[in-house]
Amino acid sequence: MDVNIKDIARISGVGISTVSRVINNKGLVSKATRDKVLRVVKEYNYIPNSNARNLKTTQSKNIALMVKGITNPFFSNMIKEIERQVNLRGYPFLIQQVEDGTDEINAAIQLVKEKNLCGIIFMGGTYNHSEEKFKQLTVPFVLTTITSTQEVDPAIFSSVIINELKEAYKATNYLISLGHTNIGFLAKSPLLDETTGNRRFLGYKKALEEQGLPYDAGLVEDCEYSPSSGFNAARRLLNKNKGLTAIFAASDTIAIGAAKAVLTAGLSIPDDISILGFDGIEMAEYYHPSLDTISQPGTEMALSSVGVLFDLISERSGNQHLVYDAVLLKRGSCKMIKAR
Amino acid sequence: MDVNIKDIARISGVGISTVSRVINNKGLVSKATRDKVLRVVKEYNYIPNSNARNLKTTQSKNIALMVKGITNPFFSNMIKEIERQVNLRGYPFLIQQVEDGTDEINAAIQLVKEKNLCGIIFMGGTYNHSEEKFKQLTVPFVLTTITSTQEVDPAIFSSVIINELKEAYKATNYLISLGHTNIGFLAKSPLLDETTGNRRFLGYKKALEEQGLPYDAGLVEDCEYSPSSGFNAARRLLNKNKGLTAIFAASDTIAIGAAKAVLTAGLSIPDDISILGFDGIEMAEYYHPSLDTISQPGTEMALSSVGVLFDLISERSGNQHLVYDAVLLKRGSCKMIKAR
DNA sequence: TTGTATGCGTTATCAT
């Protein structure tokens, strides 16, 4: 605690800068002195004060991850992977959970100044950030899982995403191809512009329209990304008696809740109702029946998010935009509709 | 970003220390000057450099959470709650994910020096930390979800826990009371001393012994706290053909995997096999059938962890040890055994 | 190869 670089220098019988050179592996130091200093460092359990270090160098090595919705199991694995990757590169890593109502960019701007970060990864959250906001961010950053609006110049940010609309479109088309015409849709804020739920909703709607199926607003329910919320939303849907034969949930957590509602109602999956989720979390596979889902390549996306960020930091490349393909996993929770 | 306290002072036409007083609400400042400074601060978007601040004050307000197993959904909610509580008190909060193999106390010792923390909460992980290690921690800390061994003086640390052994004992007794005699047990490292899995295993074993049932090592399987691992472990158990009628899983995630194995094998829950989980995560309720579980009061534990920590920090009280009761939730995945 | 001196942005002590 109380031992600082000056103490180490004094005890080792060398100058301060020599100690500094040793612990930073910078500049020339004779092997003898180096060993001597290192021994003292070890003995006194000396750890450099990072505040002083950051204050001096102005350019820290801190990487921050701003997550909105840390309880989302799909994010959990990505977080783990991102942390692993950052640590692998020897950079300190800090996770910042962003409260659901707050603006993550504002929080980040603050954090950059406070901890002077050298890079940020954003995960989860909304899409409607203005270009001016982004420009206030003076360090490289990557939006993972967050598409931005068209108004923002792609040259000023990086992203690692899936095409939400396309994948939801794919999902809905799959259900339609199985003969379903009354397909329920469950997502968070499906009608609120620039949210993930909205993007997926637009994909859902586009598929319906292209296939000549009527869009019925009564088949769309707003819910949180959780089983309990999905359960309630699905129940509302079922109670409407709209001849529902399939439910497309914008997340696996919702899908699980919806499945429970269907099963609790005494209906069968997939004989009575088909269920299709989104994300590809482990739980969906171990649900019974296993749930079909649009599986995002989370680990790969985490990996390349860090990759893109470090490319940016080392100025090895400019801003990139990686779009991954999600995969439709068929496990049996969706079935060709029986004739009525 | 480049604007610092000196700039603000210059622009406001006051001295540096006046600015300092204003932004810290410390000392006397006339309302006129205060307003003037505040206006400039706002206009130039000035944010104090926390490195310099921490360097000077020596006593930062940083609170850290060290989590082992951030993907554990039981922890997810607790993390969210802890962060909320810490932020509510106006303290900066940082989450540190601890890799599975590494020593969380060592990591914390490092972090205390680096970020000079004023408090730590540990969540998850093992129990075998020496008293000397703990003593190297120079700031208040709370072990949440982590019981320590008897060798450590309770006066030097705080904890918020459940009685693992007792709750597992309760769980096993419940199954025994339903007539089960061949009860499988699934946990991580059940035979490795000072782990959570071991504590729960000991409770399982104690119940068996007290009820005069033979303990069969073949009914115990080692697995990770995940559905996939639980699935495999349960399958191994089923393949042994030991007349298994119930499975007690040391976590709900394991229980879900085990349930899937049972259902996949064409068996019924609870008619053929009863399943009992541990933790009380949301998913267990929405599984089909809903899984019985030993539910820990996670939110309350999170709440009081923060409470205890701040009591410690403000020296309002000494080290405390809170032991919560878990609740057995009966949802229908356990059933009285049928006569054979 | 090594040591000395300066400054990073802030807080706190002490004058004024």
Place this chain on the structure above:
DNA sequence: ATGATAACGCATACAA
């Protein structure tokens, strides 16, 4: 009520 200045622990330019 306010301003000058030392000190926090470290990195680095520069001197030796």
